Amino acid sequence: MNDTPPPSFYGQSDPDERPTSAFGPAPGSHPAPPPAATEKRRGRGGFAAAVVTASLLLGGAAGLGGAAAYDAWYDEDAPASSNVATRTSPVVDQGEAPAEAGSVQEVASAVLPSVVKIDVLSSQGAGSGSGIILSDDGTILTNNHVVEGAGAGGSISVGFEDGTRADATVLGTDPLTDTAVIRADDVSGLTPATLGQSGNVAVGQQVVAIGSPFGLDATVTSGIVSALERPVNVGSDSEGNATTYPAIQTDAAINPGNSGGPLVDMTGSVVGINSSIRTASSSTQGGAGSIGLGFSIPIDEVMPIVDQMIAGETPTHARLGITVSDASVPADAQPGDPVQPTGETGARVGEVTDGSTAGEAGLESGDVITRVEDSPIESADDLVATVRSYRPGDEVTVTYTRDGEESTADLTLDSDAEGATS
Incomplete structure (x- = not known):
């Protein structure tokens, strides 16, 4: 079992946070x-x-x-008089520095008008995050964990680059992908962001993150893509379904409050939604800062779900119809017991839902799934994140082992539209 603490949400800043030093x-x-x-x-x-x-x-x-x-x-100590001539540095007006083509400065100039600061008031207190403008009349993409506190008598307000503000309402939320769509009231003429394709992103390429870390709006940081398809598990919904996605990992500085803001490539196109960070602390909430391990939700994976929320529909997700656990942990291990790793990697099948696509394809309890299409599966989180990257109805080939023998199954992914899924 992976004993590394999960990445922390950073949608709300900690009012008790203090700087560690002063000059x-x-x-x-x-x-x-x-x-x-x-x-x-x-x-x-x-x-x-x-x-x-x-x-x-x-x-x-x-x-x-x-x-x-x-x-x-x-x-x-100053002497009464001095014959030494005083010299000062000349002051010149060098003019505004021109943005070089393809530079971080040029990207920031293009993208900043499409990024907002989101403030949420709820019964639990106040918090802030970021958002990405999708339409000129105020449709905004953000994280579910940024706005979920507004559900019980709370309120949302949005701050734009020009200093104006507007109240906002929630159009839809999806805890399983940690995304949400809100609509700013009575606005027009906004600058929608340009959406790119996260499938074109490569490890090592330069990226820029924009948002409101610790409430400091319009903050720009830059770095590179450190890894792709990193399975990130940040909790579960009320029905126990994991909030897991195949993240873009970046070393661009991301901190509490960057949640919901864009990760963009050097063309200024949004390739991810900044959503979580790994910290050196065991805490899973808020105050710790960036250590160069930030995670963004790939834009390709969530846009079909975003479109459903904008249309007022309930988001749907692909599923196999099984429960899974890490194959590295013995199947009979109990919580709290010392664990002797099995030496296996993959996702061990637990329960198989009657009538599910996995059941019809012949998968059984105890099978260990090691690959979906060309994606290696090393853990339960790997499998969940990989399946979430598909849509209901997609056809995939699953590779699994049973009693040491490797087999494959071709199946059509189910939808969770009719109920909860694992």
Whole structure:
């Protein structure tokens, strides 16, 4: 069993989060007198950037304290007169830096008008995330975990690049893919994002992430695609179905509040929806920051579901009609027991639903699925994420082992439209 904690959601920022360091002396501190010298050192003060007002004020005070100490120090030591000429750096107006073709600057300029900050008020408190404009009249794509708190008497408001704001309502949500669509009220003339194809993304290519980490709207970060089809499990819905998707992994800095914002390629086309991060902490919620392991939902996989939500339909997903567990864990292992790995990889079949496509294809409890089409399956999450990348009705070839013998089965994927699925 994989004992690494799952990636954390980052749709809501933590109001108790504080910066870990500050620059500049604290208010009221007195630096030691400078050593005797003909050339005096220049003092440096500053303040730490922070998210909440209290921290900004603390940082500002530290900077002011440093400046005050600098002035007192040099007023006392300054000679009565000096014949040394004072020279200052020239100030020039260099003009606005032109954006180079294909640069991060050019991408940011093109995409920023299509990204919004989403603020949610609910009975649990306040949180914020990001969203991607899909239509000029206010259809916006985001994560389910960003807006789910607004379901019970909460409210949603959207902030646009030009500083205007609008209330918004939820058009549809899909916990299994962690996506949602909202509509901003009474808006027009917005700039829809350009949607790309995540199937064209390659490991190592440069990408840009845009969103509102820790509430800091219109933040741009860049990096590369670190991996593709990374199975990411971020929990389950109310019926126990896993929220798992085959993620694009990136080292572009992604933090709490980036949720729902776009991951774009260097043409400015959206290839993913930033959704989760891996942290060094065991916590699965909020406060920890980026360590270069961010995960985005591939846009190709979710657009059919997004179209269903926009049309007012209930999203549907492909399924095999089975329950699965990691083949590396003994089938009879009990929660809390020490586990001796089996040495196998794959997804072990548990229950097979009567009449399901897996049952009709001959799969049985105890079989270990090792491949779907050309995608290797190393765990239960691998299988769920891979099947979720297809649509109901798609035909696939499943490779599995039974009693050490490898077999294949051709089947047509079921739909969960008529009930819950595993």
